[in-house]
Amino acid sequence: MTPAMPPLPAAWNLPFQSSGSQTSKLTAGSLVTATRQKVGRSIASPPGGVNEPAGTASASVMVVSGRTSAASAAQVAGATSSVAAVVDLALSAQAAIPAIAVATRLPPSNVVQFPRVCMRLILSGPLSGSKQPAPQVLSPLNHAPSASIARRSSTFCTARRAGAPRAHDRIVSKCFRLCHREVPVRQAALAQWPVGGDHPGMSRPLADALARYPRVSLTRVPTPLDRVTRVGEQIGLDLYLKRDDLTDLAMGGDKPRKLEYEVARAVSAGATVLVTVGSAQSNHARLTTAAARRVGMGITVVLGRDDRVTFQGNLLTVRLMGADVRLVDTADHWALEEDARVVCDKLRAAGETPHFIPVSGSTPHSCLGYVRAGLELVDQLGERELEPAAIYVPCGTGGILVGLTTALRDAGVDCPIVGISVNRPAAQCYERIDAWWRAVSELLELDPNRPRGPIEVDDGYIGREYGDPTEACLDAILRMGSTEGILLDPVYSGKVFAGLCGHQAAGRWPGGASVVMLHSGGTPALFAYQDALAVHLDRKKGVEH
Structure with a gap:
């Protein structure tokens, strides 16, 4: 049974207006309502809602797209004073929201972004399991989703093209689930995307949470x-x-990604020396040494004296980068933490500020x-x-x-x-x-x-x-x-x-x-x-x- 639907702000029952095309008969409210019906669940209004403008009788919700979202919005808004809200389909940088808000003289809460491909799918039909692509409803969306759109929208990662052999109800449901993290109250038909944070593909809660933690850039990404x-x-x-x-x-590997956060913690704590442990041929020792040199710190590596102690491979690289190498007579490098703690104590006694990073660099x-x-x-x-x-x-x-x-x-x-x-x-x-x-x-x-x-x-x-x-x-x-x-x-x-x-x-x-x-x-x-x-x-x- 479909749960009760909360009422929508009046502004969302106004018609869409597209830059470069005529006003659509489809309203923002009908989009939300249609999404609710198709997904079969209760969804709230967009985060922050949409302020009801004075004299809403002739106001409209404008849809803009393309790289010139702000310019398009300004052009259309300049021709009419009745724009109540803007839906941006550009999937451009997060700065687009304030730019559009300035261009249209609207509060930022009245500007939302939504992945163009997913909106197209939500508006399409039928939901009977037909494998044929449905006709388009909203005129600005009358084009096939291109690779460039998919590239800019990480939410499209598991939803195929609209014409793919797949039931439309499943596409709609998956697009909706991907676009709107299943967090109570934030399941909106029109979500601000992307907004803030550390990576353009993140949902807002994850982006905001990750962006709180300092990170030192140690390598170029993305990797292929x-x-x-x-x-x-x-x-x-x-x-x-x-x-x-x-x-x-320093010859690559997974550790730089992990060390970016751990070295940032060391820098924040005023550390002067990084201390870590590993096997004689530890990739982690090599890359922690390189990271220490990158940020101007000293480096001590405590390594197990196993059967790979040879002046070759990773052990060669840490010596070339000038690490203080301490070899301990054990083949179990997972048990070296106590030895490292002793080293840290000696470094403190010598006036240094050590920062210990455990084996493999794994910390929360x-x-x-x-x-x-x-x-x-x-x-x-x-x-x-x-x-x-x-x-x-x-x-x-x-x-x-x-x-x-x-x-x-x-x-x-x-x-x-x-x-x-x-x-x-x-x-x-x-x-x-x-x-x-x-x-x-x-x-x-x-x-x-x-x-x-x-x-x-x-x-x-x-x-x-x-x-x-x-x-x-x-x-x-x-x-x-x-x-x-x-x-x-x-x-x-x-x-x-x-x-x-x-x-x-x-x-x-x-x-x-x-x-x-x-x-x-x-x-x-x-x-x-x-x-x-x-x-x-x-x-x-x-x-x-």
Whole structure:
């Protein structure tokens, strides 16, 4: 049963007026009412409402679009004094709202933005499940949604073109759900989009929450979402790599995104030295060293003396960047935190102000880096109109998985997020995911009990221990390198691709399904695994050792 509908402000029962076209017979009120009927739920008026102007008998709601929204609004508003509100379909910068408000001499609350594609779908019909595109109702929207529109509207990421073989009621419902986060009272037919915040693809609550936390820019983004057709054809998938190996801080990888927030906290606290821990070939140690140098801090790395202690790979890079390297006689780098605390105490006694960053750089604040990365991915999926069957990521501490999932679910991307564990049993991974989910939810003021969607962890590709170059991992590295010229690493991305290949060989995903894999970097570690790689290459050639 459809719930009772709250009344609309009188101003929204006025006709639309479009720049460059005649006034439409369709009113803003009928748009809201029609949306309510089609979605079958109660929705409120736009946030802030619309002020009822004096003498509303001849007033209208104006629709403007294109890059010159403010100019178009000013031109039409100059010809009439009866404009009560403006709907901007430009999807331009957030500055468009105040610019239009100034041009039309309206309060900002009377100017709203709405994704053009989604409005077109909401206005279209029929809802009977017809697969044919419906005729257009509102004259300014009489054109097919182009790639440029989809590119500017991350909300279009999981809703296909209006003419796609899909029931219109499902399109309308999904567009509505994506455009308007399901927050009580804010489910409006016309929402301010985008408004403020840290990323143009965010819903307002998430944007406002994320923008509260300082961030030091350490790398250029976005990283590419590359379609890898040859290796995809080999394994029977439409495969895409999110190329976080191409971040540009000291040979790249996932850590700069996380460190941007953690280093900002260190700067805010007046730290003079960063201190962290890791394995002898730690990607995190390399990139934390680079981040410290980028902001002018000292750096001490406490590393486990494992069987990868060689003047090669990541250990070489941290020494080249002048890190104070402390090697501890343990192969368990996850147990080095107490050693790091001792180092911090000694640094304080020497007059320094240390800031400790735990193993892998995973903290609640650093997870925000992958919330940003997830929203970046949402935009890229929207640009390509991709609905992935799954998204594969490494699962070490679980911070990347939680950050990405937070952003993807907020944007309505509901496919399985599959984590390939690189170091611990799945049960322990789920415990860490639960902890990070609660912590990130608290930072972003999100309900920790909200639906997470499907999250899976597979611990079958670890090998004997963390960093073990398994046969499946080395095969995956060779497959990607020999087909696409892309190098994976033997600790993270090689294991993730091995898991993906194993799943597909077992028939997990339909043939030709679109799957996205995060390439988290770590390529320098390859040079510390030269012996294992040499033996594996020889074995492939039939040479026995």
